[in-house]
Amino acid sequence: MDATSSTLNAKQRRKLLREQQRKQAEGTVATATTDIKQEASEPVKEEAVAQSKPVKNEAQDGGAQLNAKERRRLARLEKQTLNAQQRRLLKRQAKRKAEGVEELKPPVKKQKKARKQKTDEDGKPAKSIHLTLFVGQLPFRATEESIRKHFAEAGDIKLRMLTDKKTKKFKGTAFIEVKDSKALGAALSRHHTLLQGRRINVELTAGGGGNKSENRRNKIDTMRKKQSDVQVEKTKALIQKHIDGREYKLQKDDVDERMIDFLSWFDYETAKKALEEYNRCVSDRVNNRKAFFMGILKRFRQTDGVE
Numbered sequence: 001m002d003a004t005s006s007t008l009n010a011k012q013r014r015k016l017l018r019e020q021q022r023k024q025a026e027g028t029v030a031t032a033t034t035d036i037k038q039e040a041s042e043p044v045k046e047e048a049v050a051q052s053k054p055v056k057n058e059a060q061d062g063g064a065q066l067n068a069k070e071r072r073r074l075a076r077l078e079k080q081t082l083n084a085q086q087r088r089l090l091k092r093q094a095k096r097k098a099e100g101v102e103e104l105k106p107p108v109k110k111q112k113k114a115r116k117q118k119t120d121e122d123g124k125p126a127k128s129i130h131l132t133l134f135v136g137q138l139p140f141r142a143t144e145e146s147i148r149k150h151f152a153e154a155g156d157i158k159l160r161m162l163t164d165k166k167t168k169k170f171k172g173t174a175f176i177e178v179k180d181s182k183a184l185g186a187a188l189s190r191h192h193t194l195l196q197g198r199r200i201n202v203e204l205t206a207g208g209g210g211n212k213s214e215n216r217r218n219k220i221d222t223m224r225k226k227q228s229d230v231q232v233e234k235t236k237a238l239i240q241k242h243i244d245g246r247e248y249k250l251q252k253d254d255v256d257e258r259m260i261d262f263l264s265w266f267d268y269e270t271a272k273k274a275l276e277e278y279n280r281c282v283s284d285r286v287n288n289r290k291a292f293f294m295g296i297l298k299r300f301r302q303t304d305g306v307e
Helices: 002-006 010-041 046-063 068-081 084-099 144-150 181-188 214-244 257-264 268-281 289-303
Strands: 132-136 158-163 170-177 201-204
Touching (some): 132 181, 144 158, 214 257, 214 268, 257 268, 257 289, 268 289
Antiparallel strands (some): 132 170, 132 201, 158 170
16 A cells, blocks of 8 residues: 555545545444344344444444444444334333332223113103203392292202302302202293393204304204294194183283284283183273283283282
8 A cells, every 4th residue: 555655645535544444434323223123123132232232332343434424324223223112111111120119010991881871651762851941131130049949940950150250249140950840941941031120032052062152052042932932832822722612811812923923921820810801800891901901911011910
């Protein structure tokens, strides 16, 4: 090499030296990479940790003759042979073995017991009923005792009165929860009744309070319509009873759709009182029986039958 280099100038000698170093580095990297790949292909055992140390040392010895770029490349190749999960597994196994801890068995998942489906008296699956009601337009001076008394027909109820977060004053709205469908009907019958001079609203809730989505609004509208239809049917049945009864003076021509709508806004007891009042006051001297009946209904609309 000395004889050859004497015939070359400085630039050529540097080029020749770099070429020799490059060939030597490529041979070292290839050897180290082959050894690392062989270790990665073997099963993950404790011996693999011990055997990997001399390979790493050899790579480090060879890396001393490499430039910085080639050393970084060699380090990347070492990391790529094992993925992150395999490296963590090796560390955990080595640590547990050093501490004398046995391998932990994966926890056994407990199977959930199947829920028993509720059935009715006939053995058929029972339908779930939403038993929560919203009560609005309550007087601000109403108390828990007065509200419970007003819904006494519904039996024992759970009551939640809404208050202002800052002032803690009653907001005039509440939620009540009843026990069964019979109590639900009794509570709904208090819709548009008077409590301390205010006509209250009693409505079914759609569930999932606070959600103002289109689906929720549609559910509430459907429930309101259903509730209104039930109230109208009850009113029609009551009117028909007074028309058919011999002890009553109400005639079929005395009632029209407007009066039925008027009466359906009353609770059942108030509507019954209004019809009884008409039966008591009407006579043959009344020329316009419809107007006379409507006058009674308007008066009851204002007072709920309380004189």
